[in-house]
Amino acid sequence: MxxxxxxxxxxxxxxxxxxxxxxxxxxxxxxxxxxxxxxxxxxxxxxxxxxxxxxxxxxxxxxxxxxxxxxxxxxxxxxxxxxxxxxxxxxxxxxxxxxxxxxxxxxxxxxxxxxxxxxxxxxxxxxxxxxxxxxLAILGAAPARFDEYERQIRQEYAHVPEAMWRERRPQLLRDFLARPRIYLTDAFHDALEARARENLQKSCAG
The missing domain is CATH 1.10.3210 (Hypothetical protein af1432)
Incomplete structure (x- = not known):
């Protein structure tokens, strides 16, 4: 590192x-x-x-x-x-x-x-x-690291009630999925785009 x-x-x-x-x-x-x-x-x-x-x-x-x-x-x-x-x-x-x-x-x-x-x-x-x-490279991280990231984000927003979190967090992630491409450079798009979409879809599905 x-x-x-x-x-x-x-x-x-x-x-x-x-x-x-x-x-x-x-x-x-x-x-x-x-x-x-x-x-x-x-x-x-x-x-x-x-x-x-x-x-x-x-x-x-x-x-x-x-x-x-x-x-x-x-x-x-x-x-x-x-x-x-x-x-x-x-x-x-x-x-x-x-x-x-x-x-x-x-x-x-x-x-x-x-x-x-x-x-x-x-x-x-x-x-x-x-x-x-x-x-945004974290969105295309290996599944274990992405899951850790999701837990870490929830800890940072512990002040947000659970019902509100379950409504708003998937909405934010779906906004990324709706983009024509998440990554703007060809290098990151080629390396991480597919896995990022898999991670986001899994998270949105709960």
Missing amino acids: TAIGLASWQRLWGELGAASVNGGLLNQLVAAWGERQRHYHTLQHLRECLAHFEAASMLARRPAELELALWFHDAVYEPTRDDNEQRSADWARASVLAAGCTPEVADRVHALVMATRTHQYAGDDPDTRLLLDID
Whole structure:
């Protein structure tokens, strides 16, 4: 599994053109991903995303920006709020600017994080498409990992009454099934689309 360490952190910021590297920010992010209210949106999910990125980084136009966006895409996560992506994106932009990177880099990273708010994208930016596919790769995971993901999501939304959960969760999953394709890049579509649909159909069937 991809390591989360200071060496890779320093390398990433060097590729972004940073004037300085904030090791304290790394600690803050790791702590954020480890907060108690998280069960799926944890360091496990971050590591899985970084592993998918490592395997598919050659598809990215600006790989360092995409990698940083993955670090921040769920950096703020509170299941009872609906502004997590906005707060995560704002934190990312402020951090990029504080490191001395250009405003253009900061704005692109901000936009990448914000794209995860709806997971719907009709544009042609390869980095946005790849980021969304990486974030949704869990839907095409092996059945055992997908089942674990489903349990983890339910734990995060333990505040939702069971009757409401049984109504709304399948509806969300059916929305993914209704899409012409779940994955926007050919690489992820070819590798995960069929299994993702099998997982989602099984979950919807109860």
